[in-house]
Amino acid sequence: xxxxxxxxxxxxxxxxxxxxxxxxxxxxxxxxxxxxxxxxxxxxxxxxxxxxxxxxxxxxxxxxxxxxxxxxxxxxxxxxxxxxxxxxxxxxxxxxxxxxxxxxxxxxxxxxxxxxxxxxx
Numbered sequence: 001x002x003x004x005x006x007x008x009x010x011x012x013x014x015x016x017x018x019x020x021x022x023x024x025x026x027x028x029x030x031x032x033x034x035x036x037x038x039x040x041x042x043x044x045x046x047x048x049x050x051x052x053x054x055x056x057x058x059x060x061x062x063x064x065x066x067x068x069x070x071x072x073x074x075x076x077x078x079x080x081x082x083x084x085x086x087x088x089x090x091x092x093x094x095x096x097x098x099x100x101x102x103x104x105x106x107x108x109x110x111x112x113x114x115x116x117x118x119x120x121x
Contacts, residue, residue, distance in 0.1 A: 004113045005101050009093055018060040019089060026050055027078055027086045030066055034075030061085070 010020030029039030040050035058065055065082035069075055078086065097114055104112050 002111050002113055003108075004115050005097065005104050006115045007093075007097055007100050009096060013060050016056070016060065019057055019085060021089075021093065023053060023057055024086055024089050024093075026053060027065065027082055030076055031078050034077065036066070036076055057085075 008021070011018040025043060026039060029042050030036055033039045033042065036050055036054070037047045040047045043050070054065055061081075063081040063085075064079050065085060067077045067079050067082075069077075094116060097116060101112060101114055
């Protein structure tokens with residue numbers, strides 16, 4: 001048996017989700033696909049749900065995360081603030097996950113895996 005250590009981290013404001021692993025995945029896919037519609041589809045969510053998540057985070061943080069294209073051929077991209085939030089969250093997640101893994105390996109008798117070893121965060 002080799003269990004995977006999974007942690008759920010997010011930032012919230014007054015019980016509303018502001019930023020978490022799902023937003024990281026969404027921003028990664030936007031950057032990869034150049035399209036919110038394609039990003040949403042690849043993550044198994046509707047365009048409307050993806051757009052609501054982006055807007056909710058932008059409204060909560062007071063910054064734009066994605067740059068809307070002037071014309072469709074340009075594609076959507078991350079703003080400097082979007083890149084900073086995504087990269088900062090990845091760094092934080094990795095640090096917390098490493099600490100959680102070290103603690104779990106001291107407590108449990110099994111060899112454990114990091115979640116991010118299996119997924120790209």
